Each structure stands twice: as C-alpha cells, then as structure tokens.
C-alpha cells in the first residue's frame with residue numbers, strides 16, 4: 625500500500641550506485657525519510673537486478689517503505705515487491721496489475737499533462753511527472769518545464785500521488801515547490817550527496833513545511 629501522504633520518492637539507480645553499495649545507500653535513504661524506494665537498473669543483467677532487489681526488500685519492509693521495482697512486473701511478482709513502475713511504452717496498467725497481483729502498487733511515468741490525465745483515467749496508483757528540467761539521469765528526454773505543475777496537481781494530483789521528477793536538486797527545489805509541486809522524485813542529487821541521509825532529510829523537511 626502507498627503511504628497516505630508521501631512526499632519524497634527516492635530511486636536507487638544502479639547507474640549511480642554499485643550493486644555492492646546498494647544496501648548501505650538504501651539504509652541512508654530510508655534513514656533520511658524516503659517515503660518510497662525504487663530500484664532502477666537500466667541495462668543491467670536480470671540476475672543482478674533480482675539479487676539487489678532481494679537484498680533491498682527486507683530493508684524497505686523493516687522501514688515500512690514500499691519497494692518498487694522499475695520495469696519488470698514478473699520479477700516484481702516473483703520477489704513479492706510492493707509494486708512496479710512502468711513507462712509510457714510498457715503496456716496497460718490493467719495488464720501489469722494482473723501480473724503483479726492484487727494489492728500491489730503500479731506507477732506510471734508521464735511526460736505531459738495529457739499523459740498524466742491518461743494515467744489517472746487508466747487507474748495508475750501514482751504517477752511521475754517530468755522531467756521538469758533536462759537531466760543526465762534520463763538523457764534525450766526533453767524537459768517539460770514547470771508551468772503545467774499547478775494544473776497537473778489540481779486535476780491529477782488531487783486524485784492520486786503525483787511526483788514531480790527530473791533535475792530536482794537542493795538548488796532547484798525551491799523553484800519546484802514554488803511552482804506547486806507537492807511530491808518529488810530525486811535520483812542523482814541524493815545518490816551523489818556527501819551525506820545521503822541528511823540530503824534526503826532536507827528534501828523531506830522542505831516538502832513537509834511547504
């Protein structure tokens with residue numbers, strides 16, 4: 625189940641963190657107050673992803689933070705992950721929900737207002753909305769900017785958790801919050817922080833006080 629008022633969604637991206645460091649970094653993210661944790665592992669071997677996921681799931685469970693696997697519904701089901709995150713080209717929510725099973729979280733990436741509306745209509749449990757800014761974590765994906773955040777929050781974010789994503793860091797955060805974002809995903813600024821738990825706490829506190 626999703627937490628009732630999630631603010632900070634952290635992604636453990638194996639492009640930034642080695643499989644060896646995954647547990648330690650996850651502990652830091654959880655300590656800093658991450659409300660959801662996703663494992664994202666573009667281009668990695670399935671066996672490696674399964675191994676890392678199986679080591680992170682107990683940590684998340686102990687912290688009562690949902691563990692979401694990016695991209696692999698069958699693997700998520702097999703590992704009894706709390707949910708799966710899919711992109712625009714990964715099929716229908718209903719089909720993915722059938723694979724991961726009842727009670728599991730299914731989230732969708734959206735890159736426009738219309739995609740956000742469609743994900744809501746389709747029954748996604750939450751959405752990502754972005755990238756707000758160009759970001760090396762998702763190369764080649766055009767930035768969508770900040771101007772549609774208020775309408776997205778009003779239309780979609782009032783019905784399900786909507787996480788703004790892409791280029792959000794401790795410097796851009798005030799701009800993002802002032803543009804109306806209530807929930808965010810952060811990848812590189814957390815994973816590259818000198819003190820990951822303190823950085824996570826900064827994002828979380830800023831969102832809680834906004």
Ligand code: TZP
Nearest residue numbers: 755759761762790791811812
């Ligand atoms: N989807 C849209 S932007 C993005 C994803 C996975 C990457 C966000 O990463 P960062 O490092 O927080 O900009």
Ligand code: MG
Nearest residue numbers: 695710711714
């Ligand atoms: Mg995907």
